[in-house]
Amino acid sequence: MILARFFADGLDWRAGFVIAVLVALAVAVPLLNLYAPPDSPFHVPTYAVSLTGKYLTYALLALSVDLIWGFCGILSLGHGAFFALGGYAMGMYLMRQIGSRGVYGNPELPDFMVFLNWKELPFTWYGFDMFWFAALMVVLVPGALAFAFGWFAFRSRVTGVYLSIITQAMTYALLLAFFRNNLGFGGNNGLTDFKDILGFNIQADATRGALLAASALALAAAFLICSAVVASKFGRVLVAVRDAESRTRFLGYRVENYKLVVWVLSAALAGIAGALYVPQVGIINPSEFAPANSIEIVVWVAVGGRGTLVGPIVGAVLVNFAKTWFTTGALAPYWLFVLGGLFVAATLFLPRGIVGTLAGLRLRGRHAIPAAAEAPTPNPQAAE
């Protein structure tokens, strides 16, 4: 419904461009990998397919953070948790697909459970041999955690830096929990050695291509949904909450309900990103819950341009490309300094990020009045 109205209003050119690029990526990269001869300049090597696919899942994760931070002013420093939970749900499905091909050859139990001398599958693993169930959990588990967390946090009117701190605590608590062997998710080794997904060999070039295409299309769909959400009246209320929360409340809006809805939507998108990430990198372990990971996401969004929807995609791809480039060379030890420097520089010199700044330049030349959602003046975290 909401998408239908969004399309009826006409796709803005930027959204159309983003969708076109993503669909082109989804088609061209796998084809050039599979059918261009290896000596051709158009050949895309397999490692580049997986790498691009990974960047696209990061972009989806960044998009989910922008939806809440850029448009509703909720700075989450724990979104890595939702991403990791989605990843674990997918990882559990992939573990069950291994079947009797594991080191211990147990058709029912994953290797780490055999190693721990477990006799039967814990109830938390029930159903994960079915893809549809796992796919549902990819959205439901992060969504349910976000709902429970948001219900209490927003009702108690925890805002600003206090909310950011408890999101950090949330992801840290999950990090510690998932490190424990007896939680039943593989302890600090996590889940790995995946073989098949939906019956296809997960290492095969064609499967990797398909996963990249799925990531690109998921990102495109999420981008459309987010664009429609922020263009709706709901989106305008979010911006109102971001800029003047108590004014919004005195107008009669239940601010906590709005925050809860967008927070759960964002967590579900982050979960989907995690689920697409895991088969492409071949492992999920508790380090994905590390608080530093969640902070990194915020850096991608800030660099790309908060509150623009396009910005986080650009930021996630650029920063991660830089990270890959840095950490594979002699400069590897300095990457964290570069990342920190990038955040400081973006905050000082590009407070609206790359996309926000470019959009601002274009508008200044045209004497137009920027639409509310497109060029937000970044408010300092509303210290109410």
Next chain:
Amino acid sequence: MTELAHDTILYLDGVTVSFDGFKALNALSLVIEPGEMRAIIGPNGAGKTTMMDVVTGKTRPDAGDVYFDGSVDLTRLDEVAIAELGIGRKFQKPTVFDNHTVWNNLDLALATGRGPFHALFGPGNGAEAARVEEILEVIHLSDRRHVRAAYLSHGQKQWLEIGMLLAQEPKLLLVDEPAAGMTDAETEATAALLRRIAREKSVVVVEHDMAFVRALDVKVTVLHEGAVISEGSIDHVSEDPRVIEVYLGR
């Protein structure tokens, strides 16, 4: 509930609020009749803003009764529930949504479905265009409808916020220092605007500016140290020795 609250739009009796021992409101009693416009004056710290916080649910009183429309106990409700009942509030510092256009500011304030799912899936912008037009006319911002609120002058922001109150279709408006920082011409226009609104609604105006209060030409309540010290016409209160002492004696 108390019988005395009958036939009033706002009834405060013995309302006390203390912050760390400091009594911001000290057994304040105040009655506003339906359709009445009342000006409330008083020096800084007299408890004017705290009184508004109590009525709008931002602050809970330690003691006392607060009734709206004769029977609704406001001390049990939160801000959103009170706003839905029909009490609108304008803040001292103009608070509008800077990143939204004038039109969208008013559209958001309209008394339509305010739930998140209604906002997501309900009818889009412009469903109640006529009502927004009407308010734009009243607050003299028709030609600035597509301008972002951030680009309005201070006085225009004050009017926009008053317009947002009107869009809420409240029965009672609480207006905190509407003329603060305005030019004389703007102050005059604001007084006219409030008088026009008061034809249909009950209005409580908190103000410092005596010229403005005089222009409103309504019953005045003087607060001091959280309690009412005088009430009556502007001429009556300005001759009251206690008022003179509070305002001039220090």
